[in-house]
Amino acid sequence: xxxDPISDLLTRIRNALAARHTDVHMPYSRMKENILKILKAKExxxxxxxxxxxxxxxxxxxxxxxxEKITIRKISKPGQxxxxxxxxxxxxxxxxxxxxxxxxxxIMTGDDARKKKLGGELLCEVY
Numbered sequence: 001x002x003x004d005p006i007s008d009l010l011t012r013i014r015n016a017l018a019a020r021h022t023d024v025h026m027p028y029s030r031m032k033e034n035i036l037k038i039l040k041a042k043e044x045x046x047x048x049x050x051x052x053x054x055x056x057x058x059x060x061x062x063x064x065x066x067x068e069k070i071t072i073r074k075i076s077k078p079g080q081x082x083x084x085x086x087x088x089x090x091x092x093x094x095x096x097x098x099x100x101x102x103x104x105x106x107i108m109t110g111d112d113a114r115k116k117k118l119g120g121e122l123l124c125e126v127y
Contacts (some may be wrong), residue, residue, distance in 0.1 A: 003078055005029055006123055009036075010072045013045075013061060017068050028057035034107040035100055035123070036061060042098055042109070044070055044126055073125045075099075085119040097127025 002008050009032045016024035026032070028050060036048040036059065046062040076082040084101070089110040092099050099110035103120035113120065 002027075005032060006035065007074050007077070010074055010124060013070075014072050016061075017063065017070060020068060021063070023060055023062045025051070026059050026061070028059050031102075031107065032059055038098070038100055038107065038109060039126065042126075071097075071127050075122045075124055082122045083120065084122050086114050086117045089114045089119070089122075092125045093127040097125055099123075099125045 005027075009026060012024050012026050033048070033050070036045065039045045040048060043064070045067065046064045048062065049060045051058045051060055089099065089101065091097075092110065100123045101108060101110050101113045101118075101120045102123055103113050103116075103118040105116065105118055107123070108116075108118075110122075
């Protein structure tokens with residue numbers, strides 16, 4: 001059992017990129033899938049797939065050729081959750097990065113949450 005599955009997702013991605021792997025496998029969860037959907041839309045990862053071959057489903061994340069320059073920072077941790085109002089969601093790295101926020105309407109980028117005037121838990125920053 002994992003205490004923080006989001007941290008596990010980000011760490012696996014970070015380690016795979018540092019080792020210059022083309023893909024990485026991890027246990028499936030809907031929250032991880034929603035985060036990967038955002039990363040794919042913003043072109044930080046090439047694609048992802050849900051593998052249902054074994055007893056438990058897995059996620060397979062494929063990387064772009066230039067993905068090794070990605071920086072991923074986990075903001076909210078199990079010991080200290082960070083919640084922000086929509087006015088407090090600022091641009092990441094002068095607009096060159098994204099923040100991922102868990103809102104009452106689902107997981108979305110910080111820009112989308114600000115436009116929809118939704119606050120929530122600040123999960124991570126990617127740039």
